[in-house]
Amino acid sequence: MTQALHKSTHAPQGGITLASAMPWIISTVVLLVIPFVFTSNSAITIMNQMAITIIFALAYNMLLGQGGMLSFGHAVYMGVGGFMCVHVMNYVEDYSLPLPLPLLPVFGGLFGLGLATIVGSFSTRKAGTVFAMISLGVGELIAACSVIIVVFFGGEEGVSGDRTYGLPFFGVEFLHQIEVYYLIVFWLILSALLMYLFSRTPVGRMANAVRDNPERAEFLGYSARWVRFFSFCASGFFCGVAGGLFAINYEILTEENLNLVQSGSILLITFLGGVGFFFGPIIGAIVFTLLSTVLSLQTELWQLYVGALFLATVMYFPGGLAGVIMMHWPAFRLGNARMLVLPYIKTFIPCLIGILGTAALIEMIFHLRHGAVGDEEMTLFWTTFNVHAVLPWLIAIAITGAAFWLTRRNIPEVVDAWHRANSLPGAAT
Amino acid sequence: MDLILVNLIDGLVTGLLLFMLSAGLTLIFSMMGVLNFAHASFYMLGAYFAYQISLYLGFWMGLLIAPVIVGIAGAGVERYGLRRVHQYGHVPELIFTFGLALLIEEIVQFIWGKNQMPYSPPEILQFTLFSIAGNAIPAYKIFMICMSMGIFISLLFVLTRTRVGMVIQAALSYPKTVEALGHNVPLVFMGVFGVGTALAGVAGVIAGPVLGTFPGMAFLLGSIVFVTIVIGGLGSLWGALVASLLIGWITTFAASYNVAMADILMAVGFEQPIDLSESAWRDLWSLTLPQIGPILPYLLMVLILVFRPYGLFGKRDV
Numbered sequence: 238m239t240q241a242l243h244k245s246t247h248a249p250q251g252g253i254t255l256a257s258a259m260p261w262i263i264s265t266v267v268l269l270v271i272p273f274v275f276t277s278n279s280a281i282t283i284m285n286q287m288a289i290t291i292i293f294a295l296a297y298n299m300l301l302g303q304g305g306m307l308s309f310g311h312a313v314y315m316g317v318g319g320f321m322c323v324h325v326m327n328y329v330e331d332y333s334l335p336l337p338l339p340l341l342p343v344f345g346g347l348f349g350l351g352l353a354t355i356v357g358s359f360s361t362r363k364a365g366t367v368f369a370m371i372s373l374g375v376g377e378l379i380a381a382c383s384v385i386i387v388v389f390f391g392g393e394e395g396v397s398g399d400r401t402y403g404l405p406f407f408g409v410e411f412l413h414q415i416e417v418y419y420l421i422v423f424w425l426i427l428s429a430l431l432m433y434l435f436s437r438t439p440v441g442r443m444a445n446a447v448r449d450n451p452e453r454a455e456f457l458g459y460s461a462r463w464v465r466f467f468s469f470c471a472s473g474f475f476c477g478v479a480g481g482l483f484a485i486n487y488e489i490l491t492e493e494n495l496n497l498v499q500s501g502s503i504l505l506i507t508f509l510g511g512v513g514f515f516f517g518p519i520i521g522a523i524v525f526t527l528l529s530t531v532l533s534l535q536t537e538l539w540q541l542y543v544g545a546l547f548l549a550t551v552m553y554f555p556g557g558l559a560g561v562i563m564m565h566w567p568a569f570r571l572g573n574a575r576m577l578v579l580p581y582i583k584t585f586i587p588c589l590i591g592i593l594g595t596a597a598l599i600e601m602i603f604h605l606r607h608g609a610v611g612d613e614e615m616t617l618f619w620t621t622f623n624v625h626a627v628l629p630w631l632i633a634i635a636i637t638g639a640a641f642w643l644t645r646r647n648i649p650e651v652v653d654a655w656h657r658a659n660s661l662p663g664a665a666t
Numbered sequence: 667m668d669l670i671l672v673n674l675i676d677g678l679v680t681g682l683l684l685f686m687l688s689a690g691l692t693l694i695f696s697m698m699g700v701l702n703f704a705h706a707s708f709y710m711l712g713a714y715f716a717y718q719i720s721l722y723l724g725f726w727m728g729l730l731i732a733p734v735i736v737g738i739a740g741a742g743v744e745r746y747g748l749r750r751v752h753q754y755g756h757v758p759e760l761i762f763t764f765g766l767a768l769l770i771e772e773i774v775q776f777i778w779g780k781n782q783m784p785y786s787p788p789e790i791l792q793f794t795l796f797s798i799a800g801n802a803i804p805a806y807k808i809f810m811i812c813m814s815m816g817i818f819i820s821l822l823f824v825l826t827r828t829r830v831g832m833v834i835q836a837a838l839s840y841p842k843t844v845e846a847l848g849h850n851v852p853l854v855f856m857g858v859f860g861v862g863t864a865l866a867g868v869a870g871v872i873a874g875p876v877l878g879t880f881p882g883m884a885f886l887l888g889s890i891v892f893v894t895i896v897i898g899g900l901g902s903l904w905g906a907l908v909a910s911l912l913i914g915w916i917t918t919f920a921a922s923y924n925v926a927m928a929d930i931l932m933a934v935g936f937e938q939p940i941d942l943s944e945s946a947w948r949d950l951w952s953l954t955l956p957q958i959g960p961i962l963p964y965l966l967m968v969l970i971l972v973f974r975p976y977g978l979f980g981k982r983d984v
Binding site: 301305307309359362363365366367369370371373374375377378381382384385497501504505508538540541544545547548551552555599603606607 | 747754757758762768772892896957958975
């Protein structure tokens, strides 16, 4: 990963240019328009979840990618911020204070910031393993407290609120999902922009320096500890904002928002997307949310596939999806990207078929082992067959084997094309 | 007094079980600088393999074969997984083992399902060995104690008295020099990883029948094992032993003595509010020791990391 980390975003020197503002403008327009394309309620629910996850993942990457700190208990900051927001929501409702709902995430953020300040004051002394361990300990501690401190965390059933309290905000009462969507999008763009700008400030740049070589940064006169502390606090703030949005969207928070499972999944999302680039976690959040919603509808085993995908990413693509995309940048710059298209098609289509075939075999084994007695039929890829017959197994094994054989045969071609695409015309390879 | 004795034995069982896991983990850490998140997953694999074997060959063959399989699996993970990820640095290694832990849990669920397995102690050990003031001490508990003690002593013997142990100890401090002397250090690493995971496997085999063999067992014990080796000092075998026993006893005693916070507060001189449900401090009043027992180890770890990052016996910073 260090390689991927070193290749972190290159800052364009100077002021804001149209080119550097372009991704922001495009994504804003896309975010505003997309509810008109996918109008169904479930789509908007997914998009809300995605947007919250994006903020959380970006905040997490402030630590992991930009600061080189691996936190195993980061769900706590989001969760505590969310809990706080629900309490504020209920408090405002009880005393009918004039606090408009769109400002609520600020409270979540401030509370996340406060908690991060306390924890960060002792956990950021060291990076690496010590930091990871302290974050794990604190995370477990607070997650366990949720059952004990019932006043704040609400025990087993959690705390719930009602977002439609009080006065309408410019006539919007936040009754519908779509209104909440635009609220979340507003916060998404704002916090993503702020986080991006943070990574451009001297503190943000120093965070990268401390990540890569703390000793050298110290020699330059910067305190590695304080730099880490600032990153940690900023990350805590944006996690709290994500928690506040979560509270608004779901109106309930439980112990599940704090525990290690949640902390682990945000690590997974961020790493899958790619920690070396600012936009990596965004891709990760989108892909993971889609994967988990689509796959979990299709199969019981989706976590197995996600786990395998994660492990494969760590082993073979430590830069994550963003790293894979950016790998192709030089080829594009040289205008050689066309050379890659044909070999890619020839290799990756069999590879995809092979992976799907493996998944099919796994599903068949699972059905054979755990299916109800007498239930011998299963439907896979739009075909229904008898699992206990031999023929489907033979077909599946044959297709999978052939696909992988084809993939293996074509790999040299891809490698060759890759080298040609990445070398200057006329240069000796 | 009798209750104390019973708790001492129970705590010893838990502590020694923890030690079997933490010993391997701490050895692996001091060799490779990697905290193996998946360590408890190997413990779970041990229990499941032993259960599967015990269906056909009985408990004792399970005890013999399952750790070997787990050890081989562990060595394989080191050889084909960790060694590859090692080039990217320590953080990806941690992430790798974390992902491995997730994957192993999913695989176990895939093969054996989500329910608890009917894995039970062998018939020959299902009797009450002796009883203390009416509290029966099953023979299996004593067997667990003897087993873990035996492993600890043989581990100590191998590490300090044999040639292999010397090479391992040397490779811990000066891997380059040991390599220059003609020893195959990567092989030593792989061996240590294999033996460490096999130890976790043994722990799984003997703990599975009492603590239950189910997919959540790794998760339940996993983070406690970390806490143990951090408290004991990373890389220190004695530290791991002391911390394991400490945690074993703390959690056992906390679970069995029902000290209520209300009593303490009243003894200090606070007045209990009449209507508790309205008070913002009601949680403080209703707090009991068994309730906070499970989080005591984490509290201890955070305190240790803040005030003495070396751990109790550690020589180097984490």
